[in-house]
Amino acid sequence: MNAAHADFAIAAKALDVGYQSASGALNIVLQDFNLDVSAGEFLTIIGPSGCGKSTFLRAVADLVQPVKGSLEVFGSKPVDSRLKRDVSFVFQDSTLLPWRTVLENVLLPLQIGKAGTDGSSGDANALLDMLGLSNFKNRYPGQISGGQKQRVAIARALISKPKILLMDEPFGALDEITRDRLNDELLRIWRDTGMTILFVTHSIMEAAYLGERALILSANPGRVRKIVDLRSLKDNGQTLSREDPRLTDAMRDMRNELSHC
Numbered sequence: 001m002n003a004a005h006a007d008f009a010i011a012a013k014a015l016d017v018g019y020q021s022a023s024g025a026l027n028i029v030l031q032d033f034n035l036d037v038s039a040g041e042f043l044t045i046i047g048p049s050g051c052g053k054s055t056f057l058r059a060v061a062d063l064v065q066p067v068k069g070s071l072e073v074f075g076s077k078p079v080d081s082r083l084k085r086d087v088s089f090v091f092q093d094s095t096l097l098p099w100r101t102v103l104e105n106v107l108l109p110l111q112i113g114k115a116g117t118d119g120s121s122g123d124a125n126a127l128l129d130m131l132g133l134s135n136f137k138n139r140y141p142g143q144i145s146g147g148q149k150q151r152v153a154i155a156r157a158l159i160s161k162p163k164i165l166l167m168d169e170p171f172g173a174l175d176e177i178t179r180d181r182l183n184d185e186l187l188r189i190w191r192d193t194g195m196t197i198l199f200v201t202h203s204i205m206e207a208a209y210l211g212e213r214a215l216i217l218s219a220n221p222g223r224v225r226k227i228v229d230l231r232s233l234k235d236n237g238q239t240l241s242r243e244d245p246r247l248t249d250a251m252r253d254m255r256n257e258l259s260h261c
């Protein structure tokens with residue numbers, strides 16, 4: 001544990017992350033990537049396709065290893081956080097197991113998970129209740145809508161009480177009304193739990209509406225282009241109206257910045 005960095009949920013310094021090609025060559029995706037995320041922060045991440053947004057989340061989740069530099073999750077290596085189950089991931093296309101009911105899907109991480117944790121269906125029921133899924137808990141994934149599946153995926157990610165929730169375009173496939181509703185539910189969950197959330201999106205509105213800060217990445221190589229601080233708009237933890245002119249201004253700046261990425 002590095003005490004100097006322990007206050008940060010995530011600290012990336014001069015980080016390079018890449019992938020080995022079939023020929024053995026290393027393709028660097030993120031280069032000289034520097035970022036601090038405070039504990040409890042809601043950070044949104046936006047940038048051109050292929051700039052390395054998912055790669056960064058994967059590095060935090062210990063699904064890909066850095067080539068260079070340092071990456072700490074609560075002052076430790078990503079592998080330690082993974083083993084402690086401090087980090088949960090929600091993907092764009094939630095992969096629920098079709099032969100398990102909604103409730104059984106939510107319980108899955110506990111059943112395959114850390115020793116000493118019992119698969120408490122009490123916690124799962126409370127989560128399903130919170131996400132408006134109580135009436136669907138005995139259904140199978142094939143019997144619920146896309147929005148409901150994403151809610152199940154969120155419940156499944158929350159069941160292990162993670163300190164960090166990584167969300168990779170979780171609502172990208174949903175209609176706008178459902179997406180707005182889930183955005184508001186997510187903000188409520190974030191405020192209730194005090195979790196750190198990293199949320200990747202292609203929607204400027206979503207990035208500005210949800211984030212305390214919005215990270216704009218440039219491509220080739222993936223680098224931090226700009227961090228837009230939105231906290232002053234959201235004082236006292238208030239949720240902004242989607243029509244708030246200050247939000248519209250911030251979105252205009254972000255769009256302009258993205259056009260230069």
Ligand SMILES: Nc1ncnc2c1ncn2[C@@H]1O[C@H](COP(=O)(O)OP(=O)(O)OP(=O)(O)O)[C@@H](O)[C@H]1O
Pocket residue numbers: 019020029047048049050051052053054055056
């Ligand atoms: N497993 C992999 N092996 C090799 N290259 C990969 C792998 N995963 C991603 N890449 C490459 O790394 C780069 C960054 O990919 P990444 O998925 O992080 O981008 P992204 O910003 O999430 O894009 P999108 O917005 O399209 O989801 C891309 O050029 C991609 O082709």
Ligand SMILES: [Mg+2]
Pocket residue numbers: 053054055168
């Ligand atoms: Mg991606």
